[in-house]
Amino acid sequence: MNTAYLLITCFVATSSFVMLFDAPRRAVVYCGITGTLAYGGYLAAQGYGLSPVVAAFLGSTLTGAVSEYLARRQRMPAIVFITAGIIPLVPGASAYYAMYYFSLGAYQQAILYASMVLYIASAISAGLAVGAVLRRRVRA
Amino acid sequence: MKDELLRLGLSLGEAMMQAGAEVYRVEDTLARLLQKTGAEEVQVIATPTGIYLSVTLQGEVHTAVKRIGRGSIDLSKVCELNALSRSVGAGAYPSDVLRDVKTILTRPPEYAxxxxxxxxxxxxxxxxxxxxxxxxxxxxxxxxxxxxxxxxxxxxxxxxxxxxxxxxxxxxxxxxxxxxxxxxxxxxxxxxxxxxxxxxxxxxxxxxxxxxxxxxxxxxxxxxxxxxxxxxxxxxxxxxxxxxxxxxxxxx
Structure with a gap:
């Protein structure tokens, strides 16, 4: 129940987010699906006890793969779907808590969260890279 | 002819870059489109802040440069411009294609x-x-x-x-x-x-x-x-x- 609620919220959040970037109307539902799948993968990985960093990596790899598939199916640039996919993985909360603890003067906590932001952002980038490489393998 | 080709290339490149396309997509699109509209060879370097374009016409190389300012991200435009470059037939006139590009660019945004x-x-x-x-x-x-x-x-x-x-x-x-x-x-x-x-x-x-x-x-x-x-x-x-x-x- 809780997971279903999170996934539905994620669908709404990602599809409205890509519409802010003027995503084409016929792509919006697929963008929402990409985001939901990525977040679902992220949640599942964390459910198996993996760290948020590894979970974000798996989520963004999934994003890359799904986006390349959708790009070919819908004849649209993959970035439309990728942008949607990585949004729920972006460490917005960690970035906030880093600033929160900085403002408290609790630098140890702040650094902890700030490094989490860096790790997760790097994991997302690495996942996208893997996704793109896979696609090139398939095409060649 | 060469002016029209260069103008088409630079306008299209600028628009795609500002709308949020990747560099390889901009470069691919320009090369494909300009070859269809009469260039013998196309060399293009696109960066987020500027675009350098050379076309060869009857053995002569013509080059133009354009500074790219900041635009607003618009994924619909990326999709449409990308689709346009594929749908244009070989031998089309650059000025016609430029008009199509302008129509896409002046279209109201996807959402009010x-x-x-x-x-x-x-x-x-x-x-x-x-x-x-x-x-x-x-x-x-x-x-x-x-x-x-x-x-x-x-x-x-x-x-x-x-x-x-x-x-x-x-x-x-x-x-x-x-x-x-x-x-x-x-x-x-x-x-x-x-x-x-x-x-x-x-x-x-x-x-x-x-x-x-x-x-x-x-x-x-x-x-x-x-x-x-x-x-x-x-x-x-x-x-x-x-x-x-x-x-x-x-x-x-």
Whole structure:
């Protein structure tokens, strides 16, 4: 129940987010699906006890793969779907808590969260890279 | 003929770059389109801040350069311009294609202003829910996101520096949640997170990675740096407001 609620919220959040970037109307539902799948993968990985960093990596790899598939199916640039996919993985909360603890003067906590932001952002980038490489393998 | 080819190439390249396309897509699209419209050979280097284009016509090389300013991200335009370059038949006249490009560029945005405002509020609220908020946090996040959009759009039309706009956006997100907390008690952290998620440079990061991977190291690194600075600006705005609020004796 809780997971279903999170996934539905994620669908709404990602599809409205890509519409802010003027995503084409016929792509919006697929963008929402990409985001939901990525977040679902992220949640599942964390459910198996993996760290948020590894979970974000798996989520963004999934994003890359799904986006390349959708790009070919819908004849649209993959970035439309990728942008949607990585949004729920972006460490917005960690970035906030880093600033929160900085403002408290609790630098140890702040650094902890700030490094989490860096790790997760790097994991997302690495996942996208893997996704793109896979696609090139398939095409060649 | 050569002027028209160069003009077509530069307008199309500028439009795609501003709308948020990756470098390899811009370069591919230009090469494909200009070859269809009569160029014998096309050499193009696109970067986020400028585009260099050479076309060979009857053995002569013609070159033009264009500085690219900041535009607003528009994925529909990327899709349409990309589709146009594929649908143009070989032997088309550059001036005709340029007219088609102009039609796409002058088309009204996919979503009207009021729809955009509604969407940003929905996105802000949904992100607040996603990070564990309840109805009140979703409401506060929606209000925050809406205010952020108003402030950022206002500063944008004044031609303010991008990083300053994002700094103001982060500050607005924090301030609106803190002020709203005085009237309706809620978890300010979740409302702020919801609102700043609408500012996150997701497309910029995606493009940075894809550019670097496709061998366009110049724009890959510069976009990565931009994404980093944008994130720092947003966080800095939030942090500044939080510190100021605390030093004025407010509770967070």
């Amino acid at each position: 202003k009021w729809q955009q405002s509604l969407l940003v509020a929905v996105a802000g609220g949904a992100f607040a829910l996603l990070f564990g908020g309840g109805v009140v946090e979703a409401f506060a996040g929606a209000v925050g996101a809406l205010l952020v959009q108003v402030i950022c759009a206002g500063l944008g039309t004044l031609g303010t520096n991008r990083f300053l706009v994002d700094f103001a956006g982060g500050g607005t997100a924090a301030l609106s949640a803190l002020l709203l907390n005085l009237a309706i008690s809620h978890k300010t952290d979740l409302a702020i997170i919801g609102a700043i998620m609408t500012l996150v440079p997701g497309l910029l990061l995606t493009n940075a990675i894809r550019d670097a991977l496709s061998g366009n190291l110049l724009s890959g690194t510069s976009r990565l740096l931009e994404a980093f600075f944008v994130s720092i600006s947003i966080a800095g705005g939030v942090g500044a407001v939080l510190s100021l609020w605390r030093s004025l004796g407010g509770l967070i």
